Amino acid sequence: MSKEKKQQHVPFPEEDDGSPRDPAETGSFSMVDPRFREAYFHFYKETYKPTVLDRKTKELIAIAASLIAKCEGCMRGHLKKAMKFGATREEISEAIAIAIGVAAASVVDQTDIAAEQMKLKLY
Secondary structure: OOOOOOOOOOOOOOOOOOOOOOHHHHOOOOOOOHHHHHHHHHHHHHHOOOOOOOHHHHHHHHHHHHHHHOOHHHHHHHHHHHHHOOOOHHHHHHHHHHHHHHHHHHHHHHHHHHHHHHOOOOO
């Protein structure tokens, strides 16, 4: 049996300018009405324009957000773009560490809420 190469879906535009791409090219957005797809791409394009945050910083934030959102395609793309915009291994590692910290804190937060509702204290 030969293994077919799985097409990677990319839930964000590959182009740096946020230009929309056809779902047949990306393997993503195939179930999203074109008018909503266009709205998303417009939003994406606006969020990555130069502002008070430089593009490298935006990509580092996007790496952490992608990890928290569990979006593999997002993470791959934003890692690639972060490196393109000059992010170092150390900067990427810090962004990942922040995502780990937020993810761990979210578990603690949920258990605190559950403990409060159940009037339960283990320690």
